[in-house]
Amino acid sequence: MMIDTMGVILTATDNGEMGELTRVRSVAAIPFAGRYRLIDFVLSNMVNGGIVNVGVVTDYNYQSLMDHLGSGKPWGLARKKYGLKFLPPFDNTRVDADERLSMLTGILHYLKRSPQKYVVVADCNNVCNMPFDKVVEYHKERGAELTVVYTESNEGDRFISVDDQGNVIGVTDKVKGKKANRTVGYYVFTKDILVNVLERCQLHGKKDFYRDVLGSYLNRSKVAGYRFDGYLRTIVDTDSYYEISMDLMDTEVRKTLFFGEDRILTKVKDKCPTRYLFNADVQNSMIADGCEIDGTVKNSILFRGVRVAKGAVVENSIVMQDTVISENVRLSCCIIDKDCVILNNRELVGQPDFPVVVGKRRRI
Secondary structure, eight states: OOTTEEEEEEOOOOOSOSGGGGSSSOGGGOEETTTEETHHHHHHHHHHTTOOEEEEEOOSSOHHHHHHHTTSGGGTOOOSSSEEEEEOOOOOSOTTSOHHHHHHHHTHHHHHHOOOSEEEEEESOEEEOOOTHHHHHHHHHHTOSEEEEEEEESOSSOEEEEOTTSBEEEEEOOOTTSOEEEEEEEEEEEHHHHHHHHHHHHHHTOOOIIIIIIHHHHHHSOEEEEEOOSOEEEOOSHHHHHHHHHHTTSHHHHHHHHSSSSOOOOOOOOOOOOEEOTTOEEESOEEOTTOEEOSEEESOEEOTTOEEOTTOEEESOEEOTTOEEOTTOEEESEEEOTTOEEOTTOEEEOBTTBOEEEOTTOBO
16 A cells, blocks of 8 residues: 555546546546446556545536545545545636646645655556556655656657666657657656645646646656556547457457456446357357347447347447347447437448547437
8 A cells, every 4th residue: 555645536537538428427437448447457457456545526517526436445545544536626717727737726625634754646548457556566666757658659749858877867859750759648656746846836827738738847846657568449430449459359459457466446336247149159258247248249349238120230340238139130330329329220430540439318
């Protein structure tokens, strides 16, 4: 247990590219992998790393997120001391500031009154299994005031330069077609220094997290880079959500995420096992509990309570909780949100790089 470290999860990372998936929920509450929400990954990483004081900073459409997390009991955070706390936005005056900076300055009261020496600040839209205790220990060993987690990638738009000693020496631009050190939205700060930096940002009207907060550290402090070489993907839009979900069809990816030394925890629901009826044909798919299948399912993810009727074909698709796929329906490269009904003989066909998305509670 890391008593000297607290965690802060930033849930407002929607850039408007998630479409129907964030129409009724925040990015953190997007369902993923049959039984999880996106926040389960970062929250489990904190808990597996021994962090027991976790604040979840909310901004918009956070009712489903609160319903999912509840008291934090599935993660061992329903505690008399510390535990899980929801932090609604208190700083609504800085509408021109970016989300990260606005949310952090809005919880200065929470940071100040928490006794921990270090704080892990993390975005909610990464899919990975990376306990944070190793990152915090690295931060302490290096004597850094800020540690930035990065991975080698040609995706994303925020890259850093790291010298041979593991120090972050600057911010770089993306080089097309080449891999670089991409920041993943995970940071370890020495808390008192972070509070001072945020108060200066407030005082001087600073607006950009990367330029004004990270830039301030790069100019004045020792910044370390922690390289993570495991599986880590970031969901930024509908296409990346579909692509990363389809990664789970790879056995090695599933083992890395869900069957390592540390488990990804989620809210437990008591459902009966899935029923496979006489005509069921299921191949290389993730099927949650409570489903009823009498059709064909290939290379797909079915959440709890999905029903696939006789003659229906679901392939390369994601079907969320309690959706009904009627007889003789064909779905290919689709994302079907919760509580939808796809009527008899309908055909929805997308492409791997342009999936069809059906919003929550739709009837097609």
